[in-house]
Amino acid sequence: ESFEETPLLVAILTYIGYAILIIFGHARDFLRKWNLEPVPRAQEPKPEKGWVPLYQSFESFYTRNLYRRVRDCWNRPICSAPAAIFKLMERYTSDQGWTFKYTGRELECINMGSYNYLGFAQPTGSFIDQSEEAVHRYGLGVCSSRLEIGSVDLHMELESLLAEFLEVDSTLTFGMGFATNSMNIPALVSKGCLILSDELNHASLVLGSRLSGATVRIFKHNDMVDLECKLRDALFHGQPRTFRPWKKILIIVEGVYSMEGSIVRLPEIIALAKKYKAYIYLDEAHSIGAVGPRGRGVTDYWGCSPRDVDIMMGTFTKSFGAVGGYIGGKKSLIDHLRLRSHSCTYAVSMPALAAQQIISTMRIIMNKTGDDDGPRRVAKLAWNSRYFRARLNKMGFIIYGNVNSPVVPLLLFCPAKVTAFSRECLSRGLATVVVGFPATPIIEARARFCLSAAHNRSTLDRALAIIDEVGDLLRIKYSTKQPPLSSHSECDLQFIKRFSKHIYTSNVLEHFL
Known part of the structure; x- marks a missing residue:
């Protein structure tokens, strides 16, 4: 770097x-x-x-x-x-x-200022025609949350295709990228848990960490020595005052850091997480679609298995030219979030128009169109x-x-x-x-x-x-x-x-x- x-x-x-x-x-x-x-x-x-x-x-x-x-x-x-x-x-x-x-x-x-990494935010193309057809069929808004009557068949199709794209068991999509972080981290950790957060993490990750009630400790940007030192200290000392073991330790990092242009050292993060029995939360807002030989993010870039990352998060607002965000991982994780996530329970669903845009562009990235x-x-x-x-x-x-x-x-x-x-x-x-x-x-x-x-x-x-x-x-x-x-x-x-x-x-x- x-x-x-x-x-x-x-x-x-x-x-x-x-x-x-x-x-x-x-x-x-x-x-x-x-x-x-x-x-x-x-x-x-x-x-x-x-x-x-x-x-x-x-x-x-x-x-x-x-x-x-x-x-x-x-x-x-x-x-x-x-x-x-x-x-x-x-x-x-x-x-x-x-x-x-x-x-x-x-x-x-x-x-030179838009996050239009793959050029899909254009006014013409087959994916635009398909999105226009979705508007005529579903309208412009869903006007309900996913747990009420806000799910359409395009949401199911998108989540199935996304799981294939990310190479994970299951995925869940949301209508807003910022809320994907700020409203889902509190559903994963709480008081008695420890979050180790990169010092340059996005504001949505910082807000979600604070809302969770978990203890937050910061490690130097992309510094594996500092991260390991804090992991070792957390295991040795436990929680403040009571010295009980932490219920959970969650390492939160980004794939590509939007202000630094740096790429996370994912293989070393995975090695440390396995060594100290910690979980990994990977924010791929700026890396999904934008890095890796197949455009599948930093796991693709480093050649790591996506199954070594516990929570795969990303947004559709950059490489896919749409709106919303997602979380991918094990089926048990996604089932938990469907019931506990505030952005799934209370927030309005992603419009069918955006879901169709993501499906179409994702199929193009995966070369399912054959061109x-x-x-x-x-x-x-x-x-x-x-x-x-x-x-x-x-x-x-x-x-x-x-x-x-x-x-x-x-x-x-x-x-x-x-x-x-x-x-x-x-x-x-x-x-x-x-x-x-x-x-x-x-x-x-x-x-x-x-x-x-x-x-x-x-x-x-x-x-x-x-x-x-x-x-x-x-x-x-x-x-x-x-x-x-x-x-x-x-x-x-x-x-x-x-x-x-x-x-x-x-x-x-x-x-x-």
Whole structure:
């Protein structure tokens, strides 16, 4: 995996930048307090005697004084399908991000921010026709939970196909990916159980862990030494105060980490879980369909047996171009969740339209259609990821993550450059995502590029040319390492060697040769 320490001078300048922002933020808060500066927002009334202010955290201060000023870098409304090239609604603000006005014009941009990994979020194709037929037959919504009258035959078909795809005994689907984590973890662990969670796990995993009532301990990101140390300590000391053995120990990790672009070290996780009799909860939201020679996630990527992972979780919002989430595993686990999961008992079912979209795209990925479209998309995404990373490395940017990950974080560091990078790229026809504190460490603000099978070589070259130009303009080429690949042809060769063993026919590689 690619990881480069923050240069000392850049770290110092980043801290100075935040210090200046904090000073000006406090000065503006002082002016607002005495009504010397207008505040165009709903304000908390002055608290009564004996009460404390409702909002007093640093995040509130940060949001009020920085996030609002650069809000035009986020929440950009699109007005087309999130394909390789998409359209944004042009808007502007005259009050530093408090309100926006729309010009009525559309901006055509290269899309490097959507999770459309396999390119299925497109408006045409056989799977779109099948989804349209499902709308005419079932309507747009189910309007009930699975345990009432919210199950349709498409749900059963989807769960049967999904179990085959994941190579597990049984699966259960849900209407929302976030709720799949936050509402199912409490159904699996409770008070007296221990959760060992990677420090970079998604907010849905963090929320689900907190709601469960279990004790949560954090281990360093992808650090197997730290994880084993905490497992050994948990077995030796047991529960606090009583020192009784833990009822259950659950290790929670992600397949591909959405902010780091790193891939979980699954074989070592499985080995530790077996050694210390712990369970594994694997979140494959960003890895299912997106990594592995067959597009079946990190178990496919590492060549591990899915049956060595106790709880297989994932979402349909990325690679499948739909909505919802799933959990797969043993039949006893799924039967338990059907009765105990709040997202199954109380939440509305996945629309039949989405279920049909997932069935159709999953059949394509599994090559059940016989046209090699699925393997071609998986191979193209893998090639795009390696090519894009190699070019950025060669340009001198600091890039995080695994070389095979479709998530590519580019480090920007300074808060002012986060805003400038987003705006300069957009003005040149490149739409991407920029991320800062509190979603990242305070000095590791970044741009996050998401590769897709919908991108072709010329589109990526155009995007890279824009990034190169903006990188020179903002002076963000901080890397001091030599690029790992010396030429594009070497990148092509490494890709072909890795994937030629797994592609169904030689026709799949024609695009790359």
